[in-house]
Amino acid sequence: xxxxxxxxxxxxxxxxxxxxxxxxxxxxxxxxxxxxxxxxxxxxxxxxxxxxxxxxxxxxxxxxxxxxxxxxxxxxxxxxxxxxxxxxxxxxxxxxxxxxxxxxxxxxxxxxxxxx
Amino acid sequence: xxxxxxxxxxxxxxxxxxxxxxxxxxxxxxxxxxxxxxxxxxxxxxxxxxxxxxxxxxxxxxxxxxxxxxxxxxxxxxxxxxxxxxxxxxxxxxxxxxxxxxxxxxxxx
Numbered sequence: 284x285x286x287x288x289x290x291x292x293x294x295x296x297x298x299x300x301x302x303x304x305x306x307x308x309x310x311x312x313x314x315x316x317x318x319x320x321x322x323x324x325x326x327x328x329x330x331x332x333x334x335x336x337x338x339x340x341x342x343x344x345x346x347x348x349x350x351x352x353x354x355x356x357x358x359x360x361x362x363x364x365x366x367x368x369x370x371x372x373x374x375x376x377x378x379x380x381x382x383x384x385x386x387x388x389x390x391x392x393x394x395x396x397x398x399x
Numbered sequence: 400x401x402x403x404x405x406x407x408x409x410x411x412x413x414x415x416x417x418x419x420x421x422x423x424x425x426x427x428x429x430x431x432x433x434x435x436x437x438x439x440x441x442x443x444x445x446x447x448x449x450x451x452x453x454x455x456x457x458x459x460x461x462x463x464x465x466x467x468x469x470x471x472x473x474x475x476x477x478x479x480x481x482x483x484x485x486x487x488x489x490x491x492x493x494x495x496x497x498x499x500x501x502x503x504x505x506x507x508x
Contacts, residue, residue, distance in 0.1 A: 327498045376441050387432055388432075388495070393440065393441040
């Protein structure tokens with residue numbers, strides 16, 4: 284079964300709206316969560332790395348004031364796309380890792396964001 | 400920096416065997432992963448190699464040569480449902496996985 288839950292699956296909203304995406308680890312404590320973005324027919328591009336209780340580390344070119352990440356607990360991280368515009372339309376996928384041993388990253392089901 | 404290369408597209412026949420290659424150059428190496436991704440869905444974990452050699456898991460096998468920066472994913476007894484993108488990913492140290500651009504596999508009857 285799923286080990287990472289992501290919500291919502293689909294979002295369609297108007298330009299200028301802020302959208303919050305939740306990512307929860309199920310049955311394990313995710314010390315590290317990652318947020319990726321994927322455009323059609325392209326690979327997953329890492330946006331930021333989130334550690335519980337500390338500020339997220341953003342990849343080069345990702346605006347931290349636009350993509351707000353909060354990792355308030357060991358099972359929950361949120362990504363808020365502030366004042367979204369059509370160019371932010373993409374597939375956003377969270378991933379969680381239990382940092383004990385060589386564990387794979389488990390992915391949520393993704394959120395398809397469409398900004399009109 | 401990180402550089403991961405894999406073929407863009409491959410086509411194979413149902414029941415056959417297909418090998419998807421991946422070469423990588425990364426700063427730091429802590430494992431190579433293969434994921435399957437169907438269109439519009441999130442990736443699902445297939446296999447993991449950290450030492451050289453072959454790892455077999457049912458119809459799927461993955462091979463790693465760290466000295467050559469090379470891996471392959473072998474799919475046997477192909478089924479139509481295996482049509483998907485296959486993503487090669489490297490973990491550089493303790494950082495997040497870095498993904499290749501993926502190989503779109505089309506299985507034909």
